[in-house]
Amino acid sequence: MSYRTILLNLDIDRPVKPITNAAVDLASQVGARVIGLCAAQPLHSPFAMQATSSAATIAIQQMYRELEDRMEQVHQEFRAAAAGRVELEWRAEMSAPTEAIVEAARAADLIFMTAAEGAHSGDSYRTADPAGVTLRAGRPVLVAGSAAEPIASGKIVVCWKDTREARRAVADAIPLLSLAKDVTVVSVSSEPDTLLRKSNADVVSYLTHHNVRARSHISKSADETIGLLQFVDQSGADLIVSGAYGHSRLRELVFGGITRFLLDESGRNRFMSS
Template sequence: MSYRSIIVNLGIDADPEPMIKIGVDLAERFGARLIGLAAADVPPLVATGDGMIYEGEVMQIQHEEIEKQLGERRAAFEKLVPVSVRGEWRQAVGGPTRFLTGSARAADLIVTAGGQASNVYRAVDIGSLALDAGRPILVVAGNADHVSAQTVLVAWKDTREARRAMADALPLLSMASEVVVATIDNDADVGISKSLADVLAFLELHGVKARTELIAGNGDGGQLLAFARSIRADLVVSGAYGHSRLREWAFGGVTRTLLEDNAINRFLSY
């Protein structure tokens, strides 16, 4: 298994160069096609305190500004992607989360910057993306321009989401120098030991040498991140646990903590 097609999402309000470099590095490592993508939308008509509505000329100006910014990101992508990498560009004046989710069908892996989306018209909602795209998401740490994935922490829980995440992350795990499979639990019963043994056997069959760790606790995401830092992990692999409620994504503690912490690279799958 490998990643043969990778999407790198470029935020319209961020410097595109670090993300492009990360995308190029991953594409070269896996011999993959690299799809550069960017999108932003014009906010809907808004009534002011005086009852006036922004429309017409104002919206056209905003549309043209977005197209200009998209063009700048395309130029940066085409400049920085070497001829040795098969590159492709996609852009849209439209909702960034919806556009990226729709484009996910063309890729094995989506790479995007972290941080909370303060403006859904100009930034991707990573929570919705993770649960809707049907593809694994590599959420890059803030200020990173490289994802080495040499020491990887796999957050294990015997669930569909964790199994999916581990399988989706195999190409990265196979290149890591150290893989630690950790589970958080207060009761180290036979069932937990058996599931960890099965995970190690599965990884070994795929050429991945790993060790296991049992973290005493109640499933708190902070404990997981503290352990990740203690082993100097540069990537955390985790299932994305959540559900739709009133058209908003509600997440469990570990997933929510991982989404909020932008100091480490996170690999999420649902």
């Protein structure tokens, strides 16, 4: 697998240059083009929605004009930050950001976004929700740390558990893993056994045959999530690769422990597939 197109989400209220630089830097390394996407929609009050006066109509039109003006500003900043470095495409959508990303994901190999506020980020009218994107887009999602610096890939930790989501994440991350100097496949169990060690060894072998330098690490811990997080903290990893485990229940997204942590840990670079 290779990344030929990266979909970059640009939240309308956040700085454009840092996340653009990070995405373009990655695209340059893997030979991909970048689709810049900015989406937002006006927040209509119940009173404005029901009003029929010319004043209400003018107010709503003004909200749309302000969004259009800001989107064009984001567009120009995106173009300026990426100028001449990779092939670019621009998309602006008057719709909820999460919905716009999920729809546009069909045109990309990888979604690149940031989430300074954690799993469920702020105003759904103006800010994309990384949790919803990860579970719904059908594409791997790279959530940059809040600093949105270029993605260093010298050291990568793969959080391994023999599930469909983790298998998908390992396969989806190969273009990034191929750039790394140090890849550790880590599993945690209260009682590590032969099956767990064989599982880890198979993943290392799989990556080796994709020209990825990888090694296995088995940690013993009574609590799988705590043990995994302790290893991640001590590893100094530039990027964490993990399956995203979750489902929707009564319109609430419910996640496993490590997935919740990675979505909420805004200081880290996280790569997730579901």
